[in-house]
Amino acid sequence: QVQLKESGPGPVQPSETLSLTCTVSGFSLTSYGVNWVRQPPGKGLEWMGRMNYNGDTSYNSALKSRLSISRDTSKNQVFLKMNSLQTDDTGTYYCTRDGPYFDYWGQGVMVTVSS
């Protein structure tokens, strides 16, 4: 069955770079895209960006200067890197399958930006 699972480093210090991995199963990254969505504590959902099935990427305009999404199709993994982290980047980060609706979601990974 389709599954996505996020993994990451845990606490991150301000100004550092966040690196997250989304490992997928049950579908091919060359057939479906993968999105990253985040949610600050107690707030709404924010679409961050997408790795398309063909390897192209799209980014939220507000994050574009800090964000990079890549993939390794042989490992069924999609990567997120975001630099210059601040405390308001704290939240839960999800990866989702692109449909272009989000029919499958990972469980999310909590990222805390704190000194």
Place this chain on the structure above:
Amino acid sequence: NIVLTQSPATLSVTPGESVSLSCRASQSISTSIHWYQQKSNESPRLLIKYASQSIAGIPSRFSGSGSGTDFTLSINRVESEDFSIYYCQQSYSSLYTFGAGTKLELK
């Protein structure tokens, strides 16, 4: 960017009532709107795709309508498990956006 405005922000209802949640787009987006439910401490769940298309495994009391700029998620006879937050999302633009959400709470 396409802005989605959801209203109301909070809706207080009693079980058994039927409700309508609104999502308005800043420009015409055809039927490229999708609805999600998020319960506390859970990942969101897809409820409706392309404004009105049903999703396997979602109770039939959930339905969607609308096109252009105005969209509605309807819940026929709310049940206790439906108290959660609902989000709309557009895919008309390749730069996706979400609405701010509507919280459905127990009156």
